[in-house]
Each structure stands twice: as structure tokens, then as C-alpha cells.
Amino acid sequence: MTLFLLVLLAAIVFEYINGFHDTANAIATVVSTKVLTPRAAIVWAAAWNLIGALAGTAVAKTISGGLVDASAVNMLTVLCALLAAIAWGLLTWWLGLPSSSSHALIGGLCGAALATAQGNWRVLIWSDVDKKGAAVGLWPKVVLPMFSSPFLGFVGGALLMWFLMFVLQKATPRLVNVIFGKAQLLSAGFMGFGHGSNDAQKTMGIITLALFTGTTSGAFKDLPAWASFLRVNEFKEIPFWVVLTCALTMAAGTAGGGWRIIRTMGHKMVKLQPVHGFAAETTAALIIHGASTIGVPVSTTHVISTSIMGVGAAKRISAVKWGVVERILWAWVLTLPITGLLGYGLVRLLRAVGA
Numbered sequence: 001m002t003l004f005l006l007v008l009l010a011a012i013v014f015e016y017i018n019g020f021h022d023t024a025n026a027i028a029t030v031v032s033t034k035v036l037t038p039r040a041a042i043v044w045a046a047a048w049n050l051i052g053a054l055a056g057t058a059v060a061k062t063i064s065g066g067l068v069d070a071s072a073v074n075m076l077t078v079l080c081a082l083l084a085a086i087a088w089g090l091l092t093w094w095l096g097l098p099s100s101s102s103h104a105l106i107g108g109l110c111g112a113a114l115a116t117a118q119g120n121w122r123v124l125i126w127s128d129v130d131k132k133g134a135a136v137g138l139w140p141k142v143v144l145p146m147f148s149s150p151f152l153g154f155v156g157g158a159l160l161m162w163f164l165m166f167v168l169q170k171a172t173p174r175l176v177n178v179i180f181g182k183a184q185l186l187s188a189g190f191m192g193f194g195h196g197s198n199d200a201q202k203t204m205g206i207i208t209l210a211l212f213t214g215t216t217s218g219a220f221k222d223l224p225a226w227a228s229f230l231r232v233n234e235f236k237e238i239p240f241w242v243v244l245t246c247a248l249t250m251a252a253g254t255a256g257g258g259w260r261i262i263r264t265m266g267h268k269m270v271k272l273q274p275v276h277g278f279a280a281e282t283t284a285a286l287i288i289h290g291a292s293t294i295g296v297p298v299s300t301t302h303v304i305s306t307s308i309m310g311v312g313a314a315k316r317i318s319a320v321k322w323g324v325v326e327r328i329l330w331a332w333v334l335t336l337p338i339t340g341l342l343g344y345g346l347v348r349l350l351r352a353v354g355a
Contacts, residue, residue, distance in 0.1 A: 001219060003075040003232075009209045010082040012249050015203040016100040017089045019049065019253020029277035029308065030188040035181050043193040044185070046254040049171040052196025053247030055178065057238040059198055064236050066136035066295075069112040070212060075219065076350060077109075077116045084342035090332055093309030100299035102298025104200055106142055107336040111343030115351075126246045131169040136297075141296055149287055149298045150306040156283040157310025164275055180274035186280035192254075194288035195273035195300045202297055207242050208232055258327045270273060272308070276315070280307040302332060 020041040027041040036044060064070070085104040092099035106292040109126055117123035127137040135141070168176055211232040220230050227239060261273045272280075 001214075001223075003079065004210060004214050004219065007075055007082065008207065009080045009102055010079055010086065010247070011203050011210070014082050014086050014089070014206075015200065015246050015249040016099075016253035016256070017086060018199055018203070019046075019250040020256040021089050021101055021253075025081035027188060027192075028304075029157035029272055029280055031183060032272050033181075033274045034253045035184045035274055035277065037132070041188065041205045042255055045189060045195075046193030046251045048189045048197035049200070049254045050247050050251040052193035052198075053200030054199045054243060055193070056292060057201060057204060057243065058245065059201035059292055060208060060243075061140050061168075061236065062136065062295045062297055063105075063109075063202050064208040064212065064238070066130070066141060067125055067138055068109060068124045069117075069125060070209060070236075071216075072117045072120075073113055073209060073213055074116060074217065075210060075213055077112045078206060078213065079113075080112040080346035080350065081105065081108035081343050082206065082344055084111065084339045087342060088335060088339050093111045093336075095331075097331040099172040099335050100103045101199060101334075102297050102299045102337045103142075103146070104204055105206065106138075108125070108299065109206070110138070110336075111340035111345075112347050113343075114340075115344040116345035120198050124284055125266055126322065145291065145296050145298045146302070149291065149330040150302045152287050153284055153303040153306035154310040154313070156287065157280050157307035159310075160209065160283055161279045161311045161314035168275070177274050180278045182286030184274045184278045186283065187258065187278045188291075190308045191281040191304065194285040194292065196247070196250060198288050198298060199300055200246045201292070203249075204246045206237050207246070208236055208238050211239070211242075214235055221229060246334040249250040272311070276311045279314075283307040283310070294320050299332075319350050 027036075027038075027045045030036050031038050031041050032042075047320070079094075082105070085101065085108045087102055088099065088104045088108075088247070114121065125137040126138040130136050145173050211230055215233070216232045220227075223230060229239060233240065281304070284307040287303050288298060288300055
């Protein structure tokens with residue numbers, strides 16, 4: 001039970017970090033275009049993050065049972081996965097790099113599960129179907145979306161920006177700024193909703209995996225009747241208290257802000273006007289919301305970043321500061337392997353010291 005409480009604490013810490021680390025995803029563009037002040041933008045994003053986090057559990061179910069063999073996971077596995085993701089999230093936040101909290105958690109979980117299974121790679125579900133015939137596994141739910149969602153973000157952002165440029169070619173800059181200054185409030189809210197609906201669910205999934213592990217291992221067998229809400233059956237329905245806890249924690253983290261990453265995404269990568277911010281946010285939000293609906297844990301960071309790049313490239317290729325983009329790409333490439341190694345190493349280390 002003590003180990004579960006550590007897992008729950010680590011999950012809450014991760015969700016809070018995810019909130020302030022990924023705040024930039026929802027508000028960098030609306031801040032850089034000066035449509036909202038940073039404080040107002042954070043409140044706006046936090047509110048929509050909360051609403052989005054309460055909107056469904058499809059992604060949570062993918063995390064809790066569709067990526068690794070749950071029967072080979074114990075409480076230490078989950079704890080080490082979370083610690084790996086927390087470490088990487090804090091490092092990239094300190095460096096001001098918008099890395100993926102999603103891939104950090106998934107990488108940590110895969111590495112920790114592999115160590116728990118004594119190096120048996122079969123513990124990782126590469127590609128399979130669930131009882132309803134839907135595709136599950138790392139390939140359809142993580143690897144393929146890892147490449148397709150940024151591609152869609154870049155192309156979608158560019159196409160929407162080109163369309164808006166064509167439609168608005170006779171409009172005055174002042175009129176365009178007035179219209180899209182208002183419209184960007186909606187797109188920023190939609191982006192916040194999408195972020196909450198996808199990212200908050202990942203922690204819901206990891207907590208539910210811990211609850212399932214505690215239930216099946218017998219760790220919760222002596223719990224009093226009032227604590228029966230901790231037990232989760234084999235179908236792993238996401239308990240409402242888990243949904244609410246994660247939603248509130250992410251909203252609180254979002255309210256904490258993430259200024260280092262906001263500067264990178266909203267100011268250093270591309271110079272944005274309200275119409276550009278609207279195009280980037282709308283593109284990213286549509287992709288993320290679609291992924292949440294079908295239970296795919298995409299990286300909101302990847303999608304909004306590439307949408308911003310696509311919008312910038314639609315203006316002109318030189319509008320994108322490709323040196324900054326290169327730093328971001330390195331963070332993307334390294335996230336899964338580094339957190340996988342961290343998760344693996346933490347399990348081995350804690351086992352060696354008798355945990």
C-alpha cells in the first residue's frame with residue numbers, strides 16, 4: 001500500500017509538471033500575438049484543460065492496457081515509469097525545449113516493463129487487436145502517430161494558412177487583426193480542450209494500471225470497505241475519482257505557467273500575428289481532438305509545434321527559424337529512448353537495493 005501511495009504521488013507530480021510544461025502548447029501563440037496577456041491566457045487555457053480532461057477516457061484505456069502486458073507490470077514498474085518521465089520533463093522544461101510528456105511517460109513505461117520482465121521483449125505489445133477488434137499496441141498507437149501527427153500538423157497548418165491568405169488578400173491588415181484577435185480566443189480554447197482531452201488521460205491510464213496491479217497482486221485485499229474504490233477489475237474502466245484528480249491537477253499545473261517553453265514556441269520559432277496563431281491552433285486542436293476520440297495518445301507538443309512551422313512556412317520558408325527547430329527535433333528524437341533507459345535503469349537500481 002505504501003508503494004501505491006508513492007505511485008499516486010508521483011502520478012500527481014507528473015500531471016502537474018505536464019500541465020505547466022505543456023501550457024505553452026495551448027497559449028504560446030495567443031500570448032505571442034498579444035491577443036491575451038500571459039495571465040489571462042493561462043486562466044483561459046487552465047479552464048479548457050479542465051473541461052477537456054473530463055471529456056472522455058479512450059486514451060486512458062490505451063495507456064492502461066494497450067501498450068505493455070499488464071500481467072507483467074507491478075507497482076515498482078509504474079513508479080519507475082513515472083519517475084523517468086518526471087526527470088525528463090523537468091530537464092527539458094529547464095532547457096526551454098517543448099518535448100513530449102506523452103512520449104516520456106510511454107518510454108518510461110516500456111523501459112520499466114522490460115526491466116521487470118527480465119529483458120523479455122514480449123512484454124511490449126507491438127501490434128494487436130482488442131476484444132472489440134480495434135488495433136492496439138505501440139505501432140498503431142504510438143510509433144505511427146509519432147510521425148503522422150506532426151506531418152499532418154505541418155501540412156494542415158500550411159494549407160489552412162494558404163487558404164486564409166487567399167480569402168483575405170484584399171482585407172486590410174487592421175481588419176484581419178481585429179477579426180482573428182477575436183477568433184484566436186476560440187482557437188486557443190479549442191487547443192486547451194484538446195490538450196486536456198489527450199494529455200490528462202495518460203496519467204489517468206497510468207494510475208488505473210497501478211490500481212489494476214494492486215488489485216490482481218493482492219496488495220489491496222486487506223483494505224477496509226470504505227477503500228474499495230481502489231480496486232479495479234480486469235476490464236479496467238477508469239474510476240471517476242481518477243478522472244477528477246487528473247483533471248484538477250493538470251488544470252493547476254497549467255495555471256502554474258511554463259514561461260521558458262512559451263518563449264521558445266511563441267517568439268523564437270516563428271513571428272506570429274493573430275491570423276497565424278488561429279491557423280496553427282485550429283489545425284493542432286482538430287488533430288489532437290480526433291486522436292483523443294479514437295484513443296491515440298499523440299504528442300500535443302509535436303502537433304502544435306509542427307502546425308506553427310507549417311504556418312510559418314506558408315508565409316515563406318525563411319520565416320521559420322530552423323536552428324530553433326533543430327533543437328526541438330533533437331528533444332523529440334531523444335525522448336523515447338532516454339526515458340526508456342531511465343525507466344529500465346531505475347527498476348534495476350531499486351531492485352538491487354532491495355525495493
